[in-house]
Amino acid sequence: MGLLLTYFYEIDQDAGKYAYYGVMGLRHRGYRVVYAVLGPNGFEIGEANPWSEWGLPSGYAVIAGISPTARLATSRHNGRRVVAIIDGPCPVEKLAETMAKNDLRDVAEELVSGDEYRWCAAIALRSDGAFIAGRGKESRRPLSIGGYGFEALYAATETAPIILMGGSPRYDLGGGEAVYGDRYSLDRVHVPGRRRTSLFEYVYLARPDSLVDGVSVYAFRREMGRQLALIHDADVDVVVGVPETAIPYAIGYAEAKHVRLEQGFVSTLGRVRTALAPVSLEERLMMLSLKLNPVPGIFEDKSIAIVDDSVVTGLTLKTVIQRLRRLHGAREVHVAVSSPRIISRCRFGVQLVDESSLIARYLSDEDVSRVLDADSLVWLPLREAVRFLREHGVEPCTECMR
Amino acid sequence: MRPSLPRVLLVGSGAREHAIALLLAGSPEEPEIAAVMDHFNPGIAEVAEKTGGRVYLAKTTSADSVLLVAEEYSPDLVVVGPEEPLFAGIANKLREKGFTVFGPDKELARIEKDKVFARSLMWRHGIPGRLRYKAFRDPEEASKYARVAGDVVVKPARQAGGSGVRIFAEPYEHLSKLARSVASEYVSAVAEKVKAKYSDMDYLVLVEERVDGVEYTVMTVTDGDSVVALPVVQDHPHVYPFDIGPETGGMGAIAGPCWTLPFITEEEYSESIEIIRKTIDALRSEIGKPYVGALSGQMMLTGFWGPTLIEYYSRFGDPEISALLFLLESSFLELLDRAASRRLAGYKLSIKCDQYVVVKAVAPSGYPLERARARGHPVAVDKDIVEKLGCELLYGGVDKNSTGDLVSTGSRLAEIVCPSDKGFEDASKRAEKAIAGIWLRDGHPLIHRWDIGSRVLLEQRVAMARRARISYTRRREKGLMAIYDWVPGQGLVKYNYE
Numbered sequence: 001m002g003l004l005l006t007y008f009y010e011i012d013q014d015a016g017k018y019a020y021y022g023v024m025g026l027r028h029r030g031y032r033v034v035y036a037v038l039g040p041n042g043f044e045i046g047e048a049n050p051w052s053e054w055g056l057p058s059g060y061a062v063i064a065g066i067s068p069t070a071r072l073a074t075s076r077h078n079g080r081r082v083v084a085i086i087d088g089p090c091p092v093e094k095l096a097e098t099m100a101k102n103d104l105r106d107v108a109e110e111l112v113s114g115d116e117y118r119w120c121a122a123i124a125l126r127s128d129g130a131f132i133a134g135r136g137k138e139s140r141r142p143l144s145i146g147g148y149g150f151e152a153l154y155a156a157t158e159t160a161p162i163i164l165m166g167g168s169p170r171y172d173l174g175g176g177e178a179v180y181g182d183r184y185s186l187d188r189v190h191v192p193g194r195r196r197t198s199l200f201e202y203v204y205l206a207r208p209d210s211l212v213d214g215v216s217v218y219a220f221r222r223e224m225g226r227q228l229a230l231i232h233d234a235d236v237d238v239v240v241g242v243p244e245t246a247i248p249y250a251i252g253y254a255e256a257k258h259v260r261l262e263q264g265f266v267s268t269l270g271r272v273r274t275a276l277a278p279v280s281l282e283e284r285l286m287m288l289s290l291k292l293n294p295v296p297g298i299f300e301d302k303s304i305a306i307v308d309d310s311v312v313t314g315l316t317l318k319t320v321i322q323r324l325r326r327l328h329g330a331r332e333v334h335v336a337v338s339s340p341r342i343i344s345r346c347r348f349g350v351q352l353v354d355e356s357s358l359i360a361r362y363l364s365d366e367d368v369s370r371v372l373d374a375d376s377l378v379w380l381p382l383r384e385a386v387r388f389l390r391e392h393g394v395e396p397c398t399e400c401m402r
Numbered sequence: 403m404r405p406s407l408p409r410v411l412l413v414g415s416g417a418r419e420h421a422i423a424l425l426l427a428g429s430p431e432e433p434e435i436a437a438v439m440d441h442f443n444p445g446i447a448e449v450a451e452k453t454g455g456r457v458y459l460a461k462t463t464s465a466d467s468v469l470l471v472a473e474e475y476s477p478d479l480v481v482v483g484p485e486e487p488l489f490a491g492i493a494n495k496l497r498e499k500g501f502t503v504f505g506p507d508k509e510l511a512r513i514e515k516d517k518v519f520a521r522s523l524m525w526r527h528g529i530p531g532r533l534r535y536k537a538f539r540d541p542e543e544a545s546k547y548a549r550v551a552g553d554v555v556v557k558p559a560r561q562a563g564g565s566g567v568r569i570f571a572e573p574y575e576h577l578s579k580l581a582r583s584v585a586s587e588y589v590s591a592v593a594e595k596v597k598a599k600y601s602d603m604d605y606l607v608l609v610e611e612r613v614d615g616v617e618y619t620v621m622t623v624t625d626g627d628s629v630v631a632l633p634v635v636q637d638h639p640h641v642y643p644f645d646i647g648p649e650t651g652g653m654g655a656i657a658g659p660c661w662t663l664p665f666i667t668e669e670e671y672s673e674s675i676e677i678i679r680k681t682i683d684a685l686r687s688e689i690g691k692p693y694v695g696a697l698s699g700q701m702m703l704t705g706f707w708g709p710t711l712i713e714y715y716s717r718f719g720d721p722e723i724s725a726l727l728f729l730l731e732s733s734f735l736e737l738l739d740r741a742a743s744r745r746l747a748g749y750k751l752s753i754k755c756d757q758y759v760v761v762k763a764v765a766p767s768g769y770p771l772e773r774a775r776a777r778g779h780p781v782a783v784d785k786d787i788v789e790k791l792g793c794e795l796l797y798g799g800v801d802k803n804s805t806g807d808l809v810s811t812g813s814r815l816a817e818i819v820c821p822s823d824k825g826f827e828d829a830s831k832r833a834e835k836a837i838a839g840i841w842l843r844d845g846h847p848l849i850h851r852w853d854i855g856s857r858v859l860l861e862q863r864v865a866m867a868r869r870a871r872i873s874y875t876r877r878r879e880k881g882l883m884a885i886y887d888w889v890p891g892q893g894l895v896k897y898n899y900e
């Protein structure tokens with residue numbers, strides 16, 4: 001669920017050291033990274049857990065992807081080797097093979113116009129130093145290009161990793177657009193396409209210090225928090241965000257409702273996106289109390305608005321609400337979910353939720369509210385999110401939402 | 403002007419000199435233009451032929467060779483285009499022999515050649531827009547310094563044709579160890595290189611503070627007393643689109659409408675000119691001679707000081723001067739001639755205020771990292787394509803090979819210059835089409851920057867300039883014209899920029 005390219009123009013430079021920080025800037029998207037590092041002696045391919053102690057080998061160019069949705073494939077032809085990484089359900093083996101055999105421009109054209117690549121974003125490196133980074137014509141995955149002084153070209157799914165590598169974001173690829181080159185050129189192909197970037201990127205996946213397709217993720221979330229407050233018919237004294245990734249929404253919510261925003265919880269785990277963790281439901285619940293320990297005193301006899309940035313099974317929220325009622329004396333607990341209802345698994349692999357566990361797929365709002373034991377419940381209105389992004393030139397994909 | 407048709411001898415063979423030749427040829431005085439060049443530039447040759455002049459091939463860094471040509475041709479005015487002949491003292495030699503020369507003597511051209519001299523002059527004279535720096539004679543010592551300094555730019559102390567400058571940005575602390583270790587290796591390598599190549603340098607390498615901001619160039623013409631500023635031009639030093647990739651001599655430029663660019667205010671423009679004016683005065687007082695020629699400032703609008711000087715050119719910028727082709731209204735010959743004969747006082751330059759100009763350089767793939775790849779390819783040109791679009795083609799890195807065919811020299815091959823009264827995007831689009839007017843016969847690819855003049859790029863510049871402005875305005879309003887550092891154990895250090 002994320003791609004990275006780090007390409008230094010001088011081959012004695014160590015891109016691995018920079019790409020390390022780029023991957024760190026993507027690791028909120030998942031627990032495994034697959035990578036290939038190209039140096040004067042060829043490729044080194046590997047896999048790592050960026051949440052553990054890890055590192056990258058030396059080389060002047062690196063490609064990396066956050067698995068499982070990002071998959072890596074290699075191919076060889078006439079002594080040329082290619083490593084490709086595709087994010088999404090598109091044929092990565094085929095891309096690697098095409099790039100091993102063909103002219104770079106033809107590969108780029110195929111990537112941006114071929115139907116089999118239409119949903120995906122891809123990055124590939126060839127042993128002769130050629131690279132490509134592009135989006136299929138209706139790619140759900142964003143991709144930004146950046147530069148680092150006179151030294152390097154960067155590309156990443158969002159802009160924060162580019163900045164963490166010392167670079168400046170310069171250009172956001174559109175749907176059906178790719179850049180390709182080597183030490184001696186940098187070119188672009190563009191076919192009519194659309195920025196069908198997944199709404200899930202804005203709502204959940206990207207970091208709030210990133211721009212996605214040129215849109216500030218933070219500004220989007222704060223504005224959606226405001227919109228939520230405007231439709232939420234609830235009298236509240238205090239607003240809290242759970243988990244802390246919901247805080248930008250909570251800020252907007254509190255601002256629009258003119259009520260106090262509090263830090264409601266402290267995490268013992270750091271910024272782990274538990275919804276993405278490769279763990280069972282039980283384990284997830286076990287992590288919960290470590291992740292969301294309530295701050296004593298702020299809930300007592302108050303009407304609380306909890307702003308949550310994702311409700312899958314609702315179990316997290318239910319547990320939190322119970323705790324606030326049983327141990328912290330909350331009078332009323334109102335729930336504002338800062339994402340639209342998620343009702344199916346993404347067929348483009350942007351999220352990989354288990355459909356049978358999606359509460360919004362099976363229950364009415366009224367029943368969800370009963371399960372959660374909430375005094376009221378609102379979801380982010382899809383049309384507000386879409387309207388906001390359309391105004392910024394993005395036509396978001398909302399297929400899994402309602 | 404003198405009564406008979408004036409005769410001009412132009413020194414140099416690049417795209418800049420082609421532009422100067424065209425600018426001179428367009429003057430109402432209809433001068434005859436001859437040129438002395440190192441390699442055969444067909445564009446300059448064409449201008450020479452049309453105006454009744456001629457071309458000479460000679461080593462332009464050899465004062466004696468150029469003098470021979472000048473004595474033979476006997477021009478009313480000699481215009482020296484590139485910096486290397488100036489560094490070599492061509493202007494001195496010709497002036498001694500009584501020629502009227504546009505281009506500074508070598509003691510004054512040192513302002514470009516010797517970057518340590520330039521920086522230290524600014525500090526000695528309190529010229530605004532200066533940066534902190536440290537210069538080294540010892541590679542070892544430089545290396546040690548770079549290891550602790552952080553967030554610096556390393557420059558060879560001797561100007562070496564736009565190469566060797568490297569930025570070791572540390573926008574974030576987590577990158578500092580990495581950047582510093584590379585910087586310290588690099589700085590000693592550069593120092594060794596300068597030491598091996600140039601015997602005439604006091605210092606070898608310069609390490610200066612890195613600044614951020616929008617770059618632009620202000621070119622001026624001066625006779626040592628009066629200063630005439632040309633419109634602001636923006637160069638594009640990165641080789642690839644979106645300001646990505648290695649440094650080049652400049653992959654293109656934009657200028658217009660009128661005196662400044664949409665992201666530089668009139669005041670910032672005036673302040674930039676003031677920096678150059680003060681530099682001319684400072685040079686006069688230290689060297690004891692008037693600066694006669696072009697003095698350009700490659701500037702950056704920074705959050706610290708507003709207009710900040712990155713580098714001086716003792717000449718017109720390339721590709722900056724090319725933009726003037728479609729902006730100038732006055733006689734270029736009169737401008738250069740009055741400067742060269744020290745009669746510039748009272749001169750008023752007029753330009754067109756409804757034109758947007760885009761310049762795009764075209765280079766054989768391989769430039770700038772491996773020039774050998776870019777060299778020796780046969781060049782073909784269809785000038786009609788370019789001219790039908792209302793654009794101009796300037797020859798740069800081309801030469802005649804032994805069989806008389808035009809081949810690439812490995813540098814920027816040519817420049818396409820297009821004007822528009824509609825905007826940069828329109829000019830840029832035309833330049834994109836006009837680029838079809840030049841290609842390499844052997845199919846070797848040409849590169850250029852399709853993004854120059856684009857809205858995206860312009861918006862980025864506007865945003866960057868706005869941020870810098872917020873920051874430097876605050877500094878000025880509060881009178882904070884010093885920087886303080888506190889080093890534990892060493893105490894408070896003050897750098898006064900007043």
Ligand SMILES: Nc1ncnc2c1ncn2[C@@H]1O[C@H](COP(=O)(O)OP(=O)(O)O)[C@@H](O)[C@H]1O
Binds near residue numbers: 561564649
């Ligand atoms: N102090 C600095 N801070 C930031 N960037 C710089 C600084 N000095 C130079 N640069 C960048 O490096 C480029 C080249 O530097 P310059 O001094 O003009 O050397 P040259 O033209 O001789 O290569 C500039 O165009 C600018 O982009």
